[in-house]
Amino acid sequence: MQTIEDFGRRLRAGDISSVEATEDCLRAIDRENPRLNAFILVMADEARRAAREADAEFGAGRDRGPLHGVPISIKDLFDIKGTATTAASRVRDGHVAAADAHAVAHLRHAGAVILGKTNLHEFAFGTTNEDSAFGPARNPRDPSRSPGGSSGGSAASVAGGMAFATVGTDTGASIRVPAAACGIVGLKPRYGEVSLEGVVPLSTTLDHAGPLANTVTDAWHMYHALIARPESKPLAPLPVRGLRLGVMRKYFCDVLDADVRARFEDALDALRKAGATIEDAEISHAPLIASAYLLISFGDAAAYHASTIDKMPERYTAPVRQRVETSRYVLAEDYVRALDARAALTREVDAALLGYDALLLPTLPIPAPVIGSTTAKVDGAEQPIRPLMLKLTQLFNLTGHPVFALPCGNTPAGLPTSLQVVGMQTEPLARVALTIEAVLGA
Amino acid sequence: MTVDTWLKLALEDAERRGIPEIKPLLEGVAKAMRDLREAGLK
Numbered sequence: 001m002q003t004i005e006d007f008g009r010r011l012r013a014g015d016i017s018s019v020e021a022t023e024d025c026l027r028a029i030d031r032e033n034p035r036l037n038a039f040i041l042v043m044a045d046e047a048r049r050a051a052r053e054a055d056a057e058f059g060a061g062r063d064r065g066p067l068h069g070v071p072i073s074i075k076d077l078f079d080i081k082g083t084a085t086t087a088a089s090r091v092r093d094g095h096v097a098a099a100d101a102h103a104v105a106h107l108r109h110a111g112a113v114i115l116g117k118t119n120l121h122e123f124a125f126g127t128t129n130e131d132s133a134f135g136p137a138r139n140p141r142d143p144s145r146s147p148g149g150s151s152g153g154s155a156a157s158v159a160g161g162m163a164f165a166t167v168g169t170d171t172g173a174s175i176r177v178p179a180a181a182c183g184i185v186g187l188k189p190r191y192g193e194v195s196l197e198g199v200v201p202l203s204t205t206l207d208h209a210g211p212l213a214n215t216v217t218d219a220w221h222m223y224h225a226l227i228a229r230p231e232s233k234p235l236a237p238l239p240v241r242g243l244r245l246g247v248m249r250k251y252f253c254d255v256l257d258a259d260v261r262a263r264f265e266d267a268l269d270a271l272r273k274a275g276a277t278i279e280d281a282e283i284s285h286a287p288l289i290a291s292a293y294l295l296i297s298f299g300d301a302a303a304y305h306a307s308t309i310d311k312m313p314e315r316y317t318a319p320v321r322q323r324v325e326t327s328r329y330v331l332a333e334d335y336v337r338a339l340d341a342r343a344a345l346t347r348e349v350d351a352a353l354l355g356y357d358a359l360l361l362p363t364l365p366i367p368a369p370v371i372g373s374t375t376a377k378v379d380g381a382e383q384p385i386r387p388l389m390l391k392l393t394q395l396f397n398l399t400g401h402p403v404f405a406l407p408c409g410n411t412p413a414g415l416p417t418s419l420q421v422v423g424m425q426t427e428p429l430a431r432v433a434l435t436i437e438a439v440l441g442a
Numbered sequence: 443m444t445v446d447t448w449l450k451l452a453l454e455d456a457e458r459r460g461i462p463e464i465k466p467l468l469e470g471v472a473k474a475m476r477d478l479r480e481a482g483l484k
Contacts, residue, residue, distance in 0.1 A: 288481055291474035298471065318463075326467040329452045331443070337478040344483055 004070050004164050004218040011058070011069060018058075018069025021164070022051035022113050025071040028162045029115065036138045038147075038156035040076045040086060042116040047071065050113040057111075064111035065230040066221035073163040075154045076117035077124055078104050078209075079198035087200045088132040089122045090315040091308050101198025103167060103209050103226050110230035115163055119153030120174075122320045124202045125301065126150055127173050127389040128369065131317040136371055139181060141415055145368040148181030148389070150174040155182040155212050165213040165222050171202045172293060172394040176405035176420060179212050181368035183407050183416030185437075186212045187219045189426045191400030194226045203300035206293075206397040216404065216434045223426065237435040238357075240274040246281030246356040251289075252392055255378050257366045259411035264362045267408040267419055267440055274439045281352045281359055283395070285344050290387060292341035293394040298327035299335040346399040349422070353401075358432045359422040362392055363405045367415035392420065402426040404433040408440055445475045 002021075010016040026044050033039050054069035079085050079097035086092050100108065108114070119137040121129045129137045129152030137153040139145040140160035147156040151168030155178030158166050168175040170188040179186025187210045194209040201207055211222030220235045247268065253261070272278050305324045313321055352359060365388055366376045375382040396403045404421045411417060421436060423429030449472040456464050 285481070285483075288477060288483075291477040294471065294474045295478070322461070322464045322467060325456075325461050326464045326471060329448075329455075329468060329471060331448065331475075334475045334478060337481075337483070338474075340483040341478055341481065 001214050002161065002164055003214050004066060004221050005215065007070060007164060008066055018051040018054040018071070018113060019048070021069065022047050022071045022115070025115055025162055025164070028160070032140070032160045032162055035143055036140055036156045036160050037135055038118055038137050038153040038160060038162060039073065039116045040088065040119050040134050040153065041083060043083070043114060047113050047115045054111055054113060064109070067107065067225050067230060068111035069113060070111070070164050071113045071115050072107065073115050073118045073154060073157040073166040074104060075120055075151050075166065075168045077120060077169055077200045078167065080104055080114065080117065083117065085200060086133065087123045088120045088134055090133045091312055093315070097198070099198065102195035103199070106228045107167070107225050109228070110225035112225065118151070118157050118166060121150035121152065122317050123200065124150035124169055124171055124174055125320045125323055127177055127386055128371070129153065130371055131319045133317065138371070139368050141183060141368070144370055145415070146181060146371050148178035148364070148368060151178045151212065155179055155184060158182070158212055158214060159184050165211055165218055167209060167222070167226065168212050169199060170208045170210060170397065171206045172297060172390045172397050175208070175210050175212055176363050176393050176403060177389055179405040180363040180416065180418030183410070184212055184214055185216055185219045185407070186210070186405040187223055188396065188403045189223060190402040193426060201304055203297045205300055206297055208397065216406070216430065216437045219404070220430050235430055235434050237438055238431050240271070240276050240435055240439055243276040243432065243435060244356045245271065245276050245278050246352060246359045247278055248283065248359055248361040249280050250282050251286035252361045255365055255383060255388070255391070256362060257378055259367065260362055260365060260417050263409040263411070263417040264419055268360070270439055271436065281356065283345065283348045283352060285341065285348060286395070288341045289345065289395045289398065290391065292338040292345065293390070293398060295330055295334050295338035296342065296398070299330045302327035302330060342398045345395060349395070349399045349401055350424070353422070353424050357423070358429060361420050361422070363418035363420045364389060365392060367411050367413070367417065396422060402429050404429065406433060406437055406440065445472050445479065448472065448475065
């Protein structure tokens with residue numbers, strides 16, 4: 001596993017250069033991308049040029065901070081000047097970005113080297129990455145399985161050793177579920193913290209941008225660059241003893257794969273043994289989450305896609321076209337009812353957090369599904385994949401709370417599981433996440 | 443408009459527009475509408 005933190009130490013000790021790290025990543029892309037389909041566009045020449053510039057700058061005494069010279073990937077939903085932002089859709093054929101998205105510009109300013117643009121579920125409108133004009137991205141742990149979505153190519157680029165970190169978007173699951181499926185860390189920051197200027201929207205009221213990386217510290221460095229504060233201070237863990245954690249069991253733990261449940265309970269046991277106080281926490285309107293999410297996300301998506309679905313419906317993949325067509329039937333009065341539910345849920349999560357440093361719940365109720373499957377068997381019953389993959393994450397897009405997804409052990413088949421750590425503000429939450437990561441990794 | 447009326451009209455419209463494959467999705471939207479209307483949050 002290659003981390004930004006370790007690269008930074010070696011760079012500053014003179015043991016490695018950005019050019020060497022970038023060449024390592026480009027070799028990994030040559031080797032892994034044919035089987036994982038993580039990258040839509042590899043920008044090898046531009047990456048080499050940026051790495052040479054980073055090394056020259058460092059040699060001249062300018063250190064831009066933790067991301068200086070670090071090779072990363074970018075979800076192909078973000079504009080990079082002079083390249084197509086495909087959104088993994090033929091609808092976008094012929095597009096060329098006139099400028100960098102703000103998030104991309106911030107990463108460049110922090111010294112990051114951009115390797116290329118990663119595959120996704122078309123227009124980020126799905127959780128598996130199967131519906132892409134460029135074919136499905138695949139999970140590095142098992143290429144017959146989904147890497148999650150919609151930022152599936154992004155997660156695969158990091159888990160497959162092709163990039164040190166990446167940037168994704170998350171409208172209902174799309175940073176956290178791919179992080180969970182691929183066994184890495186994902187951070188959905190608080191709503192509005194990371195600019196979405198220059199990013200193709202799915203739902204402007206639910207969309208978030210944030211990092212996926214190998215560790216909490218690496219995600220922290222990426223987050224700081226994304227909010228245009230690249231000189232992040234080292235993240236310090238909290239004492240585990242005295243940490244107060246609320247576990248969201250009711251509704252969220254009702255339907256869980258047995259191995260996912262076992263790893264989640266193992267994680268809670270480890271935290272309890274290390275001294276954390278763990279109690280159950282509850283959200284009374286949880287049964288309304290999926291309905292509110294569906295109506296808001298569909299209503300917002302209808303507004304964005306209205307003209308293209310009329311002009312070129314045949315250019316969408318069939319499943320995404322069906323979702324867009326359906327979204328146009330949502331009534332304004334029901335959209336407003338969904339906003340009322342959203343407000344109630346936000347108040348309830350705020351209230352639940354009052355007694356705790358963070359709330360905990362699993363990220364993905366099942367291990368990464370096999371590509372092409374439409375249902376998964378949980379406790380003997382077949383469950384439809386799409387709502388199941390969204391079920392545990394979409395609440396925090398409605399409420400805007402920051403969430404880390406952290407690896408919490410593997411199933412006996414070697415597939416990753418993950419837990420979510422939810423807080424009020426990203427910075428104190430990052431310290432809690434670092435503390436939990438240390439306990440679970442010990 | 444009741445949810446049942448909305449669903450009937452939406453299903454007919456989808457059929458007329460040659461996209462009958464969205465009918466299961468429309469039924470999912472109808473369920474969401476019912477859930478939120480019955481909750482009566484405001």
